[in-house]
Amino acid sequence: MPLSTSSTLLCSIVIIYIHLLQFLTPTTPQSPDFRYNCSSNGNSTTTNITSAYRANLNSLLSSLSSNNQTTIINNHGFYTSSLGDYPNTVNLISLCRGDIDPENCQSCVKKSTAKIVEVCPQEMEAVIWFDVCMLRYSNRFIFGIMEIHPTSIGFLRRNVSDVDEFYKRLGTLLSGLRSRAASGGSDRKFAADSAVSDLNTIYALVQCTPDLEELDCSECLEYVASAVPNCCYGREGIKIFTPSCNLRVEPYRFFAVDPQLAPPPVLDEPSVKGNKSRSDRTIIIIVVAVVIAVMLGVTIWSFFRNIKKPKEIPETVQEISAETIVFDFGTIRDATSNFSDENKLGQGGFGVVYKGKLSSGQLVAVKRLSRNSGQGDIEFKNEVVLVAKLQHRNLVRLLGYCLEGSERLLVYEFVPNGSLDHFIFDPIRRVVLDWDRRHKIIGGIARGLLYLHEDSRLRIVHRDLKASNILLDAEMNPKISDFGMARLFALDQTQSNTSRIVGTYGYMAPEYAFRGQVSVKSDVFSFGVLVLEIISGLKNNSFGHDEDNIESLLSHAWKNWNEGTSSNLVDPILLTSDSSRTETMRCIQIGLLCVQENVAERPTMASVVLMLNSLSLTTLPPPSHPAFVLMQTSSPGSDTNSGRLRSRRSNYVQESADDASITSPYPR
Structure with a gap:
């Protein structure tokens, strides 16, 4: 037997022996480091x-x-x-x-x-x-704010005997603990419990600072849990600390028994004194020795009979270094009832999104890439790597992924109210969105983009910001989704060029659609279009359809702005008061500033966030002419700006039939 194998086997025996001795002799906790x-x-x-x-x-x-x-x-x-x-x-x-x-x-x-x-x-x-x-x-305000950096990690050097079984049990355990801790009150957000894995018991606890909201606590604990496989793969003991939450996993009970939990079975110490006590202790020692001998024999037999070869990791997974959970295909299949139509949430050019429920009870949204989709391994890896590194309340959370054969699956948090376009463009459901909610949605999207452009560890241009990629949670808070088209920038980089255009008609900035120039201002343009759509309830790319009057929402907004009739742009169902009318007019002006044809004149998202919090219109600069203004034509086929514009567009991009994202299978 090789030396390394002997050492591993000996270590396993010692660990088993130590665990059994814990029942015989009391332990004194060491001073915490x-x-x-x-x-x-x-x-x-x-x-x-x-x-x-x-x-x-x-x-x-x-x-x-x-x-x-x-x-x-x-x-x-x-x-x-x-x-x-x-x-x-x-x-x-x-x-x-x-x-x-x-x-x-x-x-x-x-x-x-x-x-x-x-x-x-x-x-x-x-x-x-x-x-x-x-x-x-x-010296800055830190109360009630979820922060995951800096992160401190520690772990035992011992490995578990069955990694797959360990993470299966640990994942279920941590999911339940996260839910219990997050739902705790303003005085205590803590949970601890145990689970049986292989021959051992896993003990774990999680905790948040009680000043966090339930969602923030859940997000923080999800972050630390998702970091476990990457930082401490196969380790028996794990400690992860952040300013807002922490997690600890050990192979022994290290926390006090929670009176709300049923304690796991333990061997009681003999309580009878004298000869009977010594006799009982002798019997226990003999039993322990027999158990060790039997387990030693089983271990040696199993070693020679079932030597498992390490699993080959697909090349795509090797390149993914994101802190996410790798899901088994069978787990996702069971969660979605074999991808049944009843669980279908939506469909786009990339494939179908399904609602699922994991064994822990957690609801998820599963994005299953179509085999004939233009969004292949590059877009898949792009989304996993980027989204896993992003943590913000206005960005959808990626929980994990699955790569098995030809299957490409992304597992996201489930956002119950679906996408914004199902509300804002629906004549019935749009009534739910009063002005306060619409203003809240605009502000949330702006903060999410600001995080992508300036505040995250990466600088990211989304490139496909549109109403269908804005998801709404139970409280109608917006979450930016679908990062398959996103482009990563260096922190000091301001612009990049590409020969392949991806995105959606009506939302693409002209310098990007015509010349392939990508920058954060491309997202700013898309945001401006989105703001005007939210205010008006009208789609930019389907505003006018008759042959004699081809007009976009942008040209409609610009025309009314110049004529002093911007109120004509506001959705009629919004019965605004004087105060909300001021906010509405300010948002229209901000939207027009974002869609200006001159890239340099468009504000940054940092400026947009400040402008959204401004209290008057006088502090905002006047907007200049927007891009993509389609002029009225005198007759079909006449050589007008609109005809030339549409012709130029067709040379650069391909539009899908269902108005889905325009994708490219080539590297970018």
């Missing part, structure tokens, strides 16, 4: 601490370390405080693990207040994690 980061915003440099800030920080830390147990009990181990005026305001959060008693909580918090200033003496932002408590502070 700690991890820290001196800039909880993930920056490489920080502003040095000022004397005023230091005084406020010392005051808060002193108050926190001297808090009595009554305060800790009343707040369930969660503490927030703020002191000082900007820019020397100190915002502080402290959180103890949900199963820790007040005495140990207070002890850990006191230790963290001393340690954090020792390891981060000059920074105005810091976070420190012990096993049972966390402390962070910053």
Whole structure:
């Protein structure tokens, strides 16, 4: 037998022996180690601490370390405080693990207040994690905001015996814990439980800071859970800490028994003293020895009989480094009832989207790429790699993917209200969208694009922003979806060129459709079209159809803006008050600014977000002539701008029959 095989077998025996001995001898927990980061915003440099800030920080830390147990009990181990005026305001959060008693909580918090200033003496932002408590502070507002960076990861070097079985059980366990923790109240978002895997039991806990909304807590825990396979593949013990949530997995019970849970079976210590106690202990030791001998024999027999070859990973998967779950095809097939028509949510040029329900009860949306779709492995990998690295409440979350044979499946969070176009262009369902909801949708889309363009770890141009790619959750919050056409930019890159055009008529910027020039301003143009569609309830690319008057929504909006009759553009079902009328007119002006033909004159999404929060029209610049204004024709076939424009379009792009995205199977 090779040396490495012998070592692995010996380690397995030792681990089994240690686990069995846990039932015979009590263990004393070791002093918890700690991890820290001196800039909880993930920056490489920080502003040095000022004397005023230091005084406020010392005051808060002193108050926190001297808090009595009554305060800790009343707040369930969660503490927030703020002191000082900007820019020397100190915002502080402290959180103890949900199963820790007040005495140990207070002890850990006191230790963290001393340690954090020792390891981060000059920074105005810091976070420190012990096993049972966390402390962070910053000069910026941090309350109720979900933050996943920085992320601290630790793991045991021991591997599980059956990786597939381990992750199957762990995935189900963490999914249930995430749901329970996220649904917790404003004083406690914590859950812990166990699950049996192979010969071992998996113990896990998850926790969020209680100031998070349920959705934010769920998103944070989903992020840390999705990081497990990549960071700690096959490891028995895992610890992942972020400023807003944490996760821990161990092969032994490390948390106190939750009174709401039925404790897993354990072997009780003998309670009878004297000879009977010694006799019982002797019997237990003999049983343990026999069990070890039997398991050793089984292990050796299994090793020589069933040597498993490592699974070959498809080339496409090897190139995908995203922190996502790889789903088994059978799991997705069962979740969607074998992709039944009853579960079909929609269909486009890429294929069909199905509603599914995982064994854990979680609802998902499964995007099944059609075999004859133009969206092939390149677009599939593009979407997995990009979306998995994006975390924002206005972007749809990618939960995982499946590559099996010719199947290409993407598994997303289920967004119950479907896409925006099913509401805004429907004469009945559009009534649901009053002005407040429409304004909220516009603002959410703007924040999502701003994140893609400037605030994420990547700079991404979506290239296919349209009403059907905006999904609405249960509270009608918008989520940008479908990143198969997205293009990744370097952080300092402003423009790129492509010879293949992808997108949808009516939403493409002219410099992109005609010259293949891609930039963040391409998305800004699409956003402007979308804003005008949301306000009017009309489609830009099907506004006028009679042969004698070919007019787009953009030309209609521009004409009414110049004539001072912009109210003609507003959906008649919006009975606006004076205050909402001002917001509506401001959004029309913002939409026209975004669709200006001159690329340089279009605002950035950062400016758009600021303009949406502006309180008057006087602060906005006047818009110039929009692009793609189709002029009235005197007769069919006359050589007008519209005729030339449509002819030029046909030389560059191909439009699908169902107005789906224009895709290209070639690299971009």
